[in-house]
Amino acid sequence: MKTLAKVVVMAGCTALAWAAGAGVSQAATATAATSATVVLPVTITKTIDLNFGRFMSGGTGGTVVVSTAGAQSVTGGVTTTAALGGTATAAAFTISGEPASTYAITFPNTTNLINGANNMTIGTFTTASTGTLNTFGAAAETLTVGATLAVGANQASGTYIGTIDVAVNYN
Amino acid sequence: MMRAKGMPAKLGVTILVLRLLTAGSAFAAPTSVNKTQDLNFGRVVGGAGYSGTVTITSAGSRTSTGSVIPLGTTFSPARFTITGTAGKSYTITLPPSMAINAGADQMTVTAITSSIALTGVIPAGGTVAFWVGGTLNVGATQRNALYSSNMNVSVK
Numbered sequence: 001m002k003t004l005a006k007v008v009v010m011a012g013c014t015a016l017a018w019a020a021g022a023g024v025s026q027a028a029t030a031t032a033a034t035s036a037t038v039v040l041p042v043t044i045t046k047t048i049d050l051n052f053g054r055f056m057s058g059g060t061g062g063t064v065v066v067s068t069a070g071a072q073s074v075t076g077g078v079t080t081t082a083a084l085g086g087t088a089t090a091a092a093f094t095i096s097g098e099p100a101s102t103y104a105i106t107f108p109n110t111t112n113l114i115n116g117a118n119n120m121t122i123g124t125f126t127t128a129s130t131g132t133l134n135t136f137g138a139a140a141e142t143l144t145v146g147a148t149l150a151v152g153a154n155q156a157s158g159t160y161i162g163t164i165d166v167a168v169n170y171n
Numbered sequence: 172m173m174r175a176k177g178m179p180a181k182l183g184v185t186i187l188v189l190r191l192l193t194a195g196s197a198f199a200a201p202t203s204v205n206k207t208q209d210l211n212f213g214r215v216v217g218g219a220g221y222s223g224t225v226t227i228t229s230a231g232s233r234t235s236t237g238s239v240i241p242l243g244t245t246f247s248p249a250r251f252t253i254t255g256t257a258g259k260s261y262t263i264t265l266p267p268s269m270a271i272n273a274g275a276d277q278m279t280v281t282a283i284t285s286s287i288a289l290t291g292v293i294p295a296g297g298t299v300a301f302w303v304g305g306t307l308n309v310g311a312t313q314r315n316a317l318y319s320s321n322m323n324v325s326v327k
Binding site: 026027028029030031032033034035036037038039040041042098101170171 | 201202203204205206208209210211212213214215216217218219220221225240242243249251264269271273278280303305307309313314315316317318319320321322323324325326327
């Protein structure tokens with residue numbers, strides 16, 4: 001008699017599915033600070049005109065100087081008196097801008113004062129301020145401007161008039 | 172009685188060996204991006220009736236329109252460096268616009284641009300730098316202050 005033992009071998013076939021790396025890369029991110037500083041505009045308003053006062057020309061040329069405090073002085077052939085000089089005034093402007101920001105004042109190189117066919121030249125501007133000159137404070141400040149007037153020999157008498165443009169800008 | 176001997180049954184043993192093969196794929200290092208310079212529009216006279224735009228180009232120059240007045244010489248575009256595998260392509264994503272703030276006040280930065288094409292291939296050497304500029308919009312009633320925010324730039 002044969003005894004047959006049947007052995008059934010079952011092979012389970014398992015399909016392994018690969019997750020194929022499809023090359024999906026994560027985005028990398030970097031951060032940049034982005035900034036801007038908005039500052040107030042400069043304001044400038046004239047409050048007092050520049051006046052060299054009254055003086056007398058002589059046989060030689062000279063100068064009339066008005067300080068930022070409005071004091072008149074003369075050189076060369078130009079003469080004056082206290083009463084004549086007392087009519088001089090420094091120019092004054094009210095200026096304001098961004099507190100703590102620095103500013104620059106710009107004048108024309110030379111400016112002519114004219115009386116008919118005659119003229120004299122202004123130059124050498126000087127400045128002072130009730131605040132910190134060239135740096136704006138929290139409040140508006142008064143900017144005073146002096147200058148030097150070149151007077152010719154025997155300069156014709158009369159009232160000489162001109163204008164100067166004073167510019168204040170942030171640095 | 173003799174008993175018939177049974178034949179020993181042979182059991183065939185089959186050994187099934189399953190080998191798991193792990194596919195060894197060499198994945199490239201991920202592409203990274205780093206900021207090396209911030210975007211700074213600098214100082215600008217604005218507000219109090221002064222309005223307009225200030226643009227920092229991706230080439231690093233500063234221009235303006237309207238009545239705003241750019242001040243000083245301190246300004247810069249943002250700068251980023253992409254690092255990755257040479258030959259791998261990259262895509263830069265810039266924000267279409269963003270706001271910069273000073274407390275409750277804000278200004279918008281628009282037209283954010285890159286100095287290079289937004290898609291490209293990492294060159295030999297594995298790094299590529301690019302600059303980012305934009306246009307700042309300043310309003311006529313803009314409050315004077317330092318405005319700032321963060322710009323996120325993505326690369327993949």
